[in-house]
Amino acid sequence: MVKSIPKMLKIGSDKFETKTTQMADVIILGAGPAGLSGGYELVKRNNKHVFLFEKDGQAGGISKTIKFRGCFFDLGGHRFHTDLPEVSGLWEEILGKDFLVRKRLSRIYYKNKFFNYPLTLANAFFGLGILESLVIVSSYLKSKILPSKNEKTMEQWVSNRFGRKLFKTFFKTYTEKVWGIPCDKLSSDWSAQRIKNLSLFEAIKNSVLPRGKVKAKTLIDKFYYPKYGPGMMYEEMARKIVEYGGEVRLDSSVRELIAEGSEIKSVLIESDNKMGRYLAKNFISTIPVNQLVKMISPGADKHVIEAADGLRYRSFISVSVILKCSNSFPDNWIYVHSPEIKLGRIQNFRNWSPFMVDEENKTTLGLEYFCNENDEFWKMSDDEMIKLGLEEFAKLNLIAEKWEFLDGFVVRIPKAYPVYDSSYIKNMKIVRKYLDTFSNLQTIGRNGMFRYNNMDHSVLSGLWAARNVLGEKNDIWDIND
Numbered sequence: 001m002v003k004s005i006p007k008m009l010k011i012g013s014d015k016f017e018t019k020t021t022q023m024a025d026v027i028i029l030g031a032g033p034a035g036l037s038g039g040y041e042l043v044k045r046n047n048k049h050v051f052l053f054e055k056d057g058q059a060g061g062i063s064k065t066i067k068f069r070g071c072f073f074d075l076g077g078h079r080f081h082t083d084l085p086e087v088s089g090l091w092e093e094i095l096g097k098d099f100l101v102r103k104r105l106s107r108i109y110y111k112n113k114f115f116n117y118p119l120t121l122a123n124a125f126f127g128l129g130i131l132e133s134l135v136i137v138s139s140y141l142k143s144k145i146l147p148s149k150n151e152k153t154m155e156q157w158v159s160n161r162f163g164r165k166l167f168k169t170f171f172k173t174y175t176e177k178v179w180g181i182p183c184d185k186l187s188s189d190w191s192a193q194r195i196k197n198l199s200l201f202e203a204i205k206n207s208v209l210p211r212g213k214v215k216a217k218t219l220i221d222k223f224y225y226p227k228y229g230p231g232m233m234y235e236e237m238a239r240k241i242v243e244y245g246g247e248v249r250l251d252s253s254v255r256e257l258i259a260e261g262s263e264i265k266s267v268l269i270e271s272d273n274k275m276g277r278y279l280a281k282n283f284i285s286t287i288p289v290n291q292l293v294k295m296i297s298p299g300a301d302k303h304v305i306e307a308a309d310g311l312r313y314r315s316f317i318s319v320s321v322i323l324k325c326s327n328s329f330p331d332n333w334i335y336v337h338s339p340e341i342k343l344g345r346i347q348n349f350r351n352w353s354p355f356m357v358d359e360e361n362k363t364t365l366g367l368e369y370f371c372n373e374n375d376e377f378w379k380m381s382d383d384e385m386i387k388l389g390l391e392e393f394a395k396l397n398l399i400a401e402k403w404e405f406l407d408g409f410v411v412r413i414p415k416a417y418p419v420y421d422s423s424y425i426k427n428m429k430i431v432r433k434y435l436d437t438f439s440n441l442q443t444i445g446r447n448g449m450f451r452y453n454n455m456d457h458s459v460l461s462g463l464w465a466a467r468n469v470l471g472e473k474n475d476i477w478d479i480n481d
């Protein structure tokens with residue numbers, strides 16, 4: 001499938017051996033949902049000379065599933081939901097009957113009580129008591145009469161729609177755990193994308209009226225989920241790409257993109273301690289955009305590098321544990337709002353799919369923490385993290401019966417969330433202007449676009465990028481805008 005050019009290269013340090021240069025039509029950098037969807041679309045439309053390079057040993061990106069001692073662990077919990085027919089069609093085409101429909105139950109833990117999430121009227125007011133409920137209603141009315149004129153920050157955006165009191169009760173602590181910055185420093189763009197079309201009035205309407213046509217994104221009470229977790233979807237996609245004649249190379253890190261004028265000509269890939277040079281006509285990248293900018297040679301101007309450096313990501317750690325215990329709790333996941341507990345969210349994988357756990361008397365959990373790459377928490381040993389996770393989990397008294405810890409592991413995800421701070425729009429403008437100078441390079445996906453994409457947005461960006469290569473003119477930046 002691949003044309004080999006018998007030309008030997010000597011690259012950089014002596015650590016690397018030389019390797020034959022190889023040629024493809026399209027090279028895709030990263031085999032997460034975005035890259036794989038692009039690759040699949042291309043090979044399905046008969047473009048066989050497609051190479052995907054993935055630095056990890058497994059396809060799927062953040063949406064991969066890890067198998068450990070017979071059980072399956074999602075990194076986070078990945079609901080498959082979309083209002084994009086071409087994405088749902090693709091997901092069904094890939095997995096068919098292994099794509100299960102699951103019921104959603106998620107709650108908020110706050111001040112030793114559980115509240116339904118999405119919030120329901122009776123439950124929230126009953127849980128908070130009459131006095132606090134009255135304060136919430138009056139604060140909501142105040143926000144309607146005297147809203148913040150300026151809606152620049154997350155705090156202003158949410159307070160305008162829910163009132164300040166409800167913002168402080170149900171949004172502030174959790175959001176600050178996730179982002180690690182105060183809500184008045186977080187741009188309103190995140191809320192606008194994430195809590196689309198939802199207000200206290202909508203939430204009340206949805207909790208009182210029968211669940212029919214619920215429009216707001218956060219209020220979906222059913223979702224699709226692959227039998228063995230999200231990784232099953234993307235591993236199957238990778239398998240199909242290879243079956244159709246494309247190549248998916250795992251354990252292959254992109255190190256450099258070499259440009260000549262307005263075109264990227266080749267990439268240097270490090271794999272197995274060797275460096276290989278690959279040429280192509282088109283390049284599609286899902287690599288974090290701040291890293292991509294610095295991989296292109298000749299190097300970008302100083303102001304572009306500075307803008308790229310200004311783009312920050314929040315990291316995520318999943319402490320995955322197996323407990324001996326058959327009756328756990330009914331939720332798919334629980335948000336831990338209580339500020340005295342560092343733990344942010346708990347996943348109960350059996351409730352995502354019963355096939356995730358191999359024995360009836362086991363419960364598997366994902367205990368989720370948010371932090372910055374290389375901060376104190378990030379550097380804690382795996383054993384310390386598992387110990388802390390179990391201690392914090394025990395404090396919540398979620399499982400009534402006696403349970404026992406069997407085993408566990410920790411996954412650190414360095415660039416899980418693009419941070420929408422006050423300078424990201426300005427920085428992205430500079431970075432995009434620079435990347436637009438390359439006529440044959442498209443940047444897609446969550447980190448490639450520096451956008452809070454769900455899987456469906458990333459998948460669509462892959463499909464559109466592939467079709468652009470084939471002559472269509474889709475504006476990828478319209479996705480999830």
Ligand SMILES: Cc1cc2nc3c(=O)[nH]c(=O)nc-3n(C[C@H](O)[C@H](O)[C@H](O)COP(=O)(O)OP(=O)(O)OC[C@H]3O[C@@H](n4cnc5c(N)ncnc54)[C@H](O)[C@@H]3O)c2cc1C
Nearest residue numbers: 030032033034055061062076078079254445446454455458
């Ligand atoms: C905790 C959490 C929960 C989530 N829950 C949901 C959910 O319920 N529903 C939903 O739809 N979405 C959810 N998401 C979002 C979802 O994970 C992403 O939208 C999706 O994985 C993005 O796909 P992607 O291909 O754009 O990027 P990624 O998944 O980040 O894939 C990019 C790939 O590029 C590879 N790569 C990076 N650098 C290099 C390099 N130098 N060389 C080679 N390869 C490289 C990476 O290893 C990775 O495999 C969640 C995300 C998080 C963090």
